[in-house]
Amino acid sequence: MGRADARRAAQSSARRAGKNEKKSGIRRLFTWKKILGAFLGVCLLGILGFIGLYLYVGVPAGNKSAQLQSNVFKYADGSVMARAGQVNRETVPLSKIPKPVQHTFVAAENKTFYQDSGVDLKGTLRGVINTLSGKGKQGGSTITQQYVKNYYLSQEQTISRKLQEIVISLKVDQKFSKEDILAGYINTSYYGRGAYGIQAAAQAYYGVDSDKLTVSQGAYLASLLQAPNQYDWAIASAAGKQRVQERWAYALDNMVEMKWLSPEERAQQKFDVPKPPKPLPGLTGQASYIVEAAKKELFAQGVDPGEFEAGGWTVTLGIEKNRQKDLEASVKRKLLDDLKPNQRSVDGDAQLGAASVDPKTGHVVAMYGGAGYPKHYTNNATRSDYQAASTFKPLVLxxxxxxxxxxQNGVPITPNTIYDGANRRPVVGGTKPFAPPNEDERTYGKISVQTATNNSVNAVFAQMGADVGLDQVKQTAVQLGLNVPKSEVQPAMALGTMGASPLQMAGAYATLDNHGTKVTPTMVVKAVHTQNGVDKEVPLKDPIGGEVLSRKTADTVTSVLTGVVDDGTASSAVKNASYKAAGKTGTSDDNKSAWFVGYTPKLVTAVGMFGESPSGGKQVTLKGTGGGGRVNGGGYPARVWADYTQSALGDSSGGDFDLETDMGAAVPPPAPPTLTPSAPATPTAPSTPTHPPTTTPTQGGSPSDTAGTGRPTGRPTPTDGGSGPPNGGTGGKAGGNTGGNTSTGGNTGTGGNTGTGGNTSTGGNDSLPNLGN
Known part of the structure; x- marks a missing residue:
């Protein structure tokens, strides 16, 4: 082996040795014991961290947005008039959700709800993994977790929020009952169509309250919660409709599995197709005025405005749906159809307000406030900036x-008392000089209070106001529900110069109709605040109060006011009525307002017509409205009243007035007295008038208008008279002025008694239609 080969062999051996050494180091560092220890350590840290989180995180206060509810205003029959608020939600207790419907939600969302601890760890872990992997929102949460997310947290998908959800869900499950949690879940969930909570959803999809839902309907609403927009039948695709029906069937099948539904009952279930969506009943038309009037009434009785606007209130009104429709229809038929503002600018100035009250309960059963928001924001039924005019005169009486x-002569004032009805006659004994004109400058001469009321004679009531005393008149008016400022206590007050609303006038006349027992017109019959599933009813004042007028006083005024309807200024509009009625017309200075306030034994309605410039709300004249001349109370207001009253009473005649009085137009005149054989001859008596009854009149007004004290031999002692001066000359004058018969002197007093006949001659004016008041 050469050197080169030896060197390569050595290098190769060194590399192998290095690799073996490196592998040995990794094995020493990552042994299975160390890995297991690390895993257990991480688990321990996780457990300790969760314990710390559990101890640190408490159950927070609920989200304000989750607590917002709409306020629901209902007609007297319980049907919904309007919903108002930021959120369309009406929280209902579980008791108002049928048990089978409750079970549909559990079957669709969380079969183990009644047994679990509030958390599905497997489903939650799957949701965490999917969130981390970017797959978005995933299911798997329990009903408790979904309720916690809706009520306590937010809809964001983060790890920290999910951990909070788990901790809070465990605590909520321990703190609250399953029933409370289920109710919270059902009431906070979003169902689509702008509906939060099952009550709003039941109305939005099926037009019923939650307590009327069927099992099939409940299963659909429970199925909606998975995907409200995709599963809304009105906008769902074909695939969406198929999926929601599959989920509907899934919920019902689970109910069978849970023994909440028998197989036979399951087989009978048919998918109930939801109704098409419709706009929420809101603050439009007359509902806009009615709701605002009801709110003001509640606030005046101590309900906190801020608490009310937060929602959760169910307000039941006395408004009767049919009568409300009748009133609106009558206004259209008898007034609005005549108005042509494009042709006559004055027609655009005409405003009408009306309030109708049940005199036995005090409930406002119908109200008309004007064109409605946003065309006209002022409620004409509750505004009190126009003169009450002659509708105030019965309060003077x-x-x-x-x-x-x-x-002024010490003669008691009764419906048969004779006053001087001369035009612009100066008031005697008043606090200030006052000589008001009669309508159309008409002079009536010597007339009874009854006839003066029928024809609304200003001269008579101006003098009567001075005779009674303006402070006494004010006191009576206030007791009857009117607001009379001190500045209005002037001679003209007797003619109705102070402002009043149709609602106030309806209350005053309702007290007369109720025999003197105070009636305060009331919009709200019942107010319930629902919070956290708990209903709290607010105590309300009784609309029927104590006696403010004696029954005889109230019934006598009612008796007199029947003459206005039968023979007076309202007779033209009401002459064909099939019911017994009483009332009074009124027309203010410069014809800026015109009124009719009338009543039957069962219904009181005040109608006011007001001239208001569309620009700035300035008071203007009504003259020329509808193409005519002066607008009198016996015109449009009385026509609207008569048409509405006929419809509102329906087949009922309205009943008879049960009056405890012997005076007024409603009381038949007494039979003529029978002369005894020994009685001397008496002057020929005039024909018996229809109104007023034949009784001895007395004269009021100026000191020269006094009655004789004498009476004819053989006649009964008069019940309505008064002591006159000791001589008989004045008695003869009275007789001559009123009956045309001469008196034989103060001893016989024939003139005083025959004055009734003279009253008949002026009483002929009773039949004259619509003198403007």
Whole structure:
């Protein structure tokens, strides 16, 4: 062997030795014992780390977004009027989800839910591996884990978030019952169509509440949770529809396996195709006004606005769906169809508001506020910036009767008291000089309170306000629910110069209809706040209060107001009604507002029409609206009222007024007295009027308008009279002025009694239609 060969052999031997030495070093470094030790060490560190994580991570507060709910407003019959809020979710307790429907969710998502500890380690490990490998979101989580993800965490897919999910799920499973967890999962999950939670989903897909869901419907909703958009029947592809039906069948088959559904019941299940999607009932049209009015009412009763806007409230209203539709239809038929704003600019200024109240319950059963958001944001039914006008006059009469008020001559004020209805007659005894004009500058002469009410004579009620006392009038108005500022306590107050809303006027007249027991119109019948599956009902004030007027006072005013409907300013619009009614018209200064507030024994409705400039909301005249002249309360407002009331009462006549009074147009006049044989001859009596009853009138107003004290021989003592001056001359004057019959003097007093006949001559004005008030 040469040197070269020897050298190569030595180098080769050295290389082999180096390799053997290197292999021996690797073996010494990575022995199976060391590998096992390292593995056990890593496991120990992992266990210790998890224990530390378990001790460190607590159950956090729920996400605010997961707690957001919509507020649901319902009609009196329980059907949904509107949903309002950032999220379409209405949390319901498990008791409102049928047990078989609960089982569909468990069968579809997590068969071992009732037995597991809240975590599926195998499924979770698979999800972690898939996340690390970039395969995206994967299934495998338990119902508890999904609830934790929805309610406590976020939807992001990271290792740290997944570890948090595991720890919190274990703790939640220990802290809460399976029922609580299942309810939370069902209520926080997203079902598509903007619906969060099973209640919103039940409405969105099947148009029912959660407690009405069938097993088949529940299985579909449970199947949706895997892929809400792909499985929504309305937008799903053919493949998506097939997959959701397969998952639906999978859930039902699992229910059979879990003994929650018998094979026979399973065989009977048919796939219930969901309804097409429709817009959520929202704040449009009249619902926009009604919901806002209901919210203000709740806030006034102590509900925190911030808590309310966070959602979870179910508010049941007194609004009756059919009557609400009737009111809207009547406004359209009797007013809106006449308006042509493109041809008459004044038609664009006309606004109408109405409120209808059940006088026995105090519930607002219908409301009309205007064109609706966003065309008109002001609720015309609750606005109080327009004059109540002559609809306030019955409150003046109520104050007079309630306080036993007398005329300037000490004569008690009753429906049969005679006043001077002369146009621009100066008020006597008032706080300030006041001589208001009558409508159309008409002079009525000597008329009864009944006739003055029928024809809405300003001169009479201006004097009556002074006779009663403006402070007493204000007190009565406030007791009936009106807001009368101190600045309004002026002589013109008796003619309704202060502002009032249709809702307030409906309440005042409802109190009259309710025989003097206070009625506060109320929108909300029931308010329930659901939080964490627990329902809490808010205590609400009773709409029916105590007595603010004596029954005789209230019933007498009602009796008088029947004359306005039968023979007065509202008779033209209401003459064909099939029900008994009472009410009062009103028209304000410059014709900026026109009113009719009327009632039957079962229903009270106030209709106000207001002139409002579309630019800036300035008050303007209604004159010319609809192509006519002056808009009177007996016109559009009374027509809307009559049409609505007829529809709202339906086949019911509305009943009869149960009145405890012997005065007013609703009370039949007494029979003429029978003369005894020994009685001397008396003057020929005039014909008996229909309104008011034949009783001895008394005169109010100026000191010269006084009644005689005498009475004819053989006649009964008059019940409605008053003591006059000791001489009989004035009595003869009264008789001559009113009846045209002369008196024989103060002793016989024939003139005072025959004044009723004179009242009949002015009472002929009762039949004149629509004098504007």
């Amino acid at each position: 109520a104050a007079a009767l309630q306080n036993g008020a007398q005329t």
